[in-house]
Amino acid sequence: MTAEGEALTGGMVNAGAVFRRGALVERPAPRNARALHAYLHALKEHGFDAAPTPVGLTGDGREQLTFIPGEVALPPFPDWAMTKAALASVGSLLRRLHEAGAAIEVDTRVEWPRDLADPEGGTVLCHNDVCPDNVVFRDGRAAALIDFDLAAPGRPLWDVAMTARYWVPMADPATAADLHPAGLDAPARLRVLADGYGLPPRDRAELPGVIEQATEVCRAFVARRVADGDSAYLQALAERGGWERWDRVQTWLADHRTTFTAALLN
Missing domain, CATH: 3.90.1200.10 (Aminoglycoside phosphotransferase (APH), C-terminal lobe)
Known part of the structure; x- marks a missing residue:
C-alpha cells in the first residue's frame, strides 16, 4: 500500500495510474466521464449490477468508482x-x-x-x-x-x-x-x-x-x-x-x- 493506495495492475491505457483505496478505485477520468457515469448509474437502474458504481470526480481529473472484489x-x-x-x-x-x-x-x-x-x-x-x-x-x-x-x-x-x-x-x-x-x-x-x-x-x-x-x-x-x-x-x-x-x-x-x-x- 502506497500513499496513493494499492496500485491495481492490468491494461495498457492507464498502466500505473489506477489505485484502490479501501472500497473505492481511483483512476484517470475519461473526457466523457459525466456521460459515462450517467450510463453506469442507468445500468444499475435497469438491473445490471455487474459494473462499478461511479462515486464522483476529483478536482485533479480523476474518477472514483466502487471496487468490485474477485x-x-x-x-x-x-x-x-x-x-x-x-x-x-x-x-x-x-x-x-x-x-x-x-x-x-x-x-x-x-x-x-x-x-x-x-x-x-x-x-x-x-x-x-x-x-x-x-x-x-x-x-x-x-x-x-x-x-x-x-x-x-x-x-x-x-x-x-x-x-x-x-x-x-x-x-x-x-x-x-x-x-x-x-x-x-x-x-x-x-x-x-x-x-x-x-x-x-x-x-x-x-x-x-x-x-x-x-x-x-x-x-x-x-x-x-x-x-x-x-x-x-x-x-x-x-x-x-x-x-x-x-x-x-x-x-x-x-x-x-x-x-x-x-x-x-x-
Missing part, C-alpha cells in the same frame, strides 16, 4: 480463466449488459471515444474492450465488467466480435500461445461464446466477418498509438512479432472464415 486474469492468462465454463459465462455476462443497455437511450451529443468503436455505429453502448483484464471472476465465472473507458455506440454483435478476439482468442495458434494456454480449439470456443451469449442464427452467420472487421479496427488503433510514440504499445508491438504478427492473424482469420461459420451454425 479475480482478474492477467497475461499470460491462467488455465482457470480459459475453461469453457468461464468462456460461456463471459458471453452470458455480455448479453446481460446489452439487454440492460438496450433500455438506455445513448446521448448522441456526447463525444464517445472512437478508438475501438463500431464503424457502423448503433443504438447500444458497447463496452468494446471485454478482454480478460477487464472481467472480474468469482468462483470461476464472470461476475462483473470493469473499465468502460472505450465504450461507444455500436451493434451488440460488434461487442461479441471484440470479446471473441480476446477470449477465444481469434488468432493463429502461434500468436494465441503468446498469452493463452496452448492447444485451445478456436472454432469450438467461438461456438461456446456464441452459445453463452445466446447469439441468434443471423448474427452467427455474420460474426466471423465482423471479427475480421474488428481486427482491422484494433490494428489501426495500435498503429495510431505507435505513431504517437506510446512506449507501452511500441514495446508490445516489438515483443509480439511486429506488424508481421498482425498480417499473420488477419490472413488466418480470412482463411478459416468458413470453418468458423460452420462451427457457429452446425
Whole structure:
C-alpha cells in the first residue's frame, strides 16, 4: 500500500495510474466521464449490477468508482480463466449488459471515444474492450465488467466480435500461445461464446466477418498509438512479432472464415 493506495495492475491505457483505496478505485477520468457515469448509474437502474458504481470526480481529473472484489486474469492468462465454463459465462455476462443497455437511450451529443468503436455505429453502448483484464471472476465465472473507458455506440454483435478476439482468442495458434494456454480449439470456443451469449442464427452467420472487421479496427488503433510514440504499445508491438504478427492473424482469420461459420451454425 502506497500513499496513493494499492496500485491495481492490468491494461495498457492507464498502466500505473489506477489505485484502490479501501472500497473505492481511483483512476484517470475519461473526457466523457459525466456521460459515462450517467450510463453506469442507468445500468444499475435497469438491473445490471455487474459494473462499478461511479462515486464522483476529483478536482485533479480523476474518477472514483466502487471496487468490485474477485479475480482478474492477467497475461499470460491462467488455465482457470480459459475453461469453457468461464468462456460461456463471459458471453452470458455480455448479453446481460446489452439487454440492460438496450433500455438506455445513448446521448448522441456526447463525444464517445472512437478508438475501438463500431464503424457502423448503433443504438447500444458497447463496452468494446471485454478482454480478460477487464472481467472480474468469482468462483470461476464472470461476475462483473470493469473499465468502460472505450465504450461507444455500436451493434451488440460488434461487442461479441471484440470479446471473441480476446477470449477465444481469434488468432493463429502461434500468436494465441503468446498469452493463452496452448492447444485451445478456436472454432469450438467461438461456438461456446456464441452459445453463452445466446447469439441468434443471423448474427452467427455474420460474426466471423465482423471479427475480421474488428481486427482491422484494433490494428489501426495500435498503429495510431505507435505513431504517437506510446512506449507501452511500441514495446508490445516489438515483443509480439511486429506488424508481421498482425498480417499473420488477419490472413488466418480470412482463411478459416468458413470453418468458423460452420462451427457457429452446425
